[in-house]
Amino acid sequence: MAERFGELAPPARLLLGPGPSMVHPRVLRAMASRLLGHLDPAFLRLMDEIQEMLRDVFRTGNQFTIAVSGTGSAGMEAVLVNLTEPGDRVIIGINGVFGARMATIVERCGGRPIRLETPWGRIVEADAVQQALTRFYPVKAVALVHAETSTGVRQPLEQIGPLCQQHSALFIVDAVTSLGGIPVEVDGWGIDACYSGTQKCLSCPPGLAPLTLSDRAVEAIRRRTTPCQSWYLDLSLVADYWAESKRAYHHTAPISMLYALREALRLVLSEGLQARFERHGLNSIALMAGLGALGLTPFAEEGHRLTTLHCVTLPVQVQDAPVRAELLQEFGIEIGGGLGVLHGKAWRIGLMGESSTQANVLTLLGALEKIFLRHRWITQPGIALQAASRTYFGHGQQVPV
């Protein structure tokens, strides 16, 4: 039979949306390696290496540190369905799409979400968490989104861990858009369960959810009186496959994705976490300076903005969808539109992992300038690039011509 569809030939894209981010060629190459069986001793060694590197990236000594066989949302579901038993109260900070998603999952487990609703763009205050912990005692867990991908808010976490411990609650953190881009201190901040996705600041294709559990969280799963509602994501079963002493078959691991993750983690640790955070910081300042010159304003409250994902609101005259279409079709650049209430009113620009480079910031700003000039939304060429270059020069770096 003739082949109905042609050879795979994805067009070139500069991925500056909320994920996936750009992937290093070494990661793509690793992913294309010949397969091993999921119980092959050579593959089990790779899993050990992945666990070791994930511990470094999560900044934890947690034995239970794995990659769940699904995308970031599977990590969220895995944590919540394993830690929530019917009737459990879970305090959830809701200031964007992903907090709301956590509440939905807790409800589907038969848990009782206590919604700490906060306006989009603002952080959840530690005081509010403390009051809820007291008022609703006993509470099974507090769940917060570290990096709210829908708003660009960076949630402070340092004070929450101790509060949770004082009230015998577990501390759950969504680090999907933060891990590998800004500091995530699982042990230092007293986090009991933390999950992420591979396709954000780790710059690995989507398909896995790194996840770590403290001993307290593992104990809570062990003490469950009802089985976890998910078999596929039942971490007590998944753990028996990842545990060096057992290696019990649960489901076939996504071999090639784990190859990719291993290579991505090697790159992350080879750059060094601190250097990586600084790189994300510098490029973020330059991007925001350039976007500001174009009249775009940060949505998240000052002092709590992510350097990995930038949510900016549009001036009234700027049309959302047409500009994003021009960026994609003319320049091959992907940025994200607003989610939920921000639909049509904001953009989400990711500078995550491999995507966070000076060249990418300048490429995007140059493209936006061209579009904005064409539509007469600005009149002066070069203003965005100029604003961004001041950032780079201020740090003693040369802007490429």
Place this chain on the structure above:
Amino acid sequence: MAERFGELAPPARLLLGPGPSMVHPRVLRAMASRLLGHLDPAFLRLMDEIQEMLRDVFRTGNQFTIAVSGTGSAGMEAVLVNLTEPGDRVIIGINGVFGARMATIVERCGGRPIRLETPWGRIVEADAVQQALTRFYPVKAVALVHAETSTGVRQPLEQIGPLCQQHSALFIVDAVTSLGGIPVEVDGWGIDACYSGTQKCLSCPPGLAPLTLSDRAVEAIRRRTTPCQSWYLDLSLVADYWAESKRAYHHTAPISMLYALREALRLVLSEGLQARFERHGLNSIALMAGLGALGLTPFAEEGHRLTTLHCVTLPVQVQDAPVRAELLQEFGIEIGGGLGVLHGKAWRIGLMGESSTQANVLTLLGALEKIFLRHRWITQPGIALQAASRTYFGHGQQVPV
């Protein structure tokens, strides 16, 4: 920081276990293509193409035909958690590990599994299904494993669909180890929900679960009075992403895995389903002839044996684990051990997709002969290869020297 772990260098393996199977280089190459965003128009076109090709492979016109973002077991869970509501009775044929797993999942949904227990190695009889349908009426669904990977049994399905329709029950089929290797006629057999894995007869790396639902099954999901317990696998939400008219973001699709699946499906359809089934049939006969000469006996009842996965029991003197270790270390060949009650007593040899070739059959038999001779379990060199070659000659093919 220096890199702690070296470059990824998986050893060469001939994958003849219960999966993953060998992957064509074109699939590996496609998987390593540069990424697109999951909402990029170019990526959405790829998804349409994947859906179209999956419909051909499933032999269905079902609109709802997608790939779930998880391995085969995620496909099982997706079907069962979406179709089972609390209190629903589901008849499940249990004659191996995977039927038992279905019952576990149905229980975790609050459903009431009606277990049609049948001895391992035997099929579930249509009469037994009919009696259960009558006795336990109304029943939400009947679920059968088409290809029981733990026993090598091929379950007849032709009579079950009409029985289900007469009793207003949905018909669920696990085609993980059959799709693309032996006929699966979703529409022809009246199957309402069918799922598979990519890493078996489709010869794509593990990480996706192809899944198709009939309109009856979609309607059953739409009529649910309780939300599906899984958010990640909620097919009513997942459908809104795959539907051409909506494309609503649910979770980030595993882009690279979908590249791989597209290429694997092109290869399957380019060979042609019928030619593919015949190839699996021929190599299976040759393998079984050779294994028989070594004293290994098929576990599944005669007339109901798979040509994709061969479960054979070992003569008493043959040791399971040491031989599999020798195969792996000395010859780079992976075969599977027995699961559950067959642990230590049987092997599971897969000839699935790219793994099903004459060269692979002869390579494995040659290696086994060498090991069996060394242990003095056989005395005559060449008996297994000779038995296999008679099959190939009988079909007019040349055995490579």
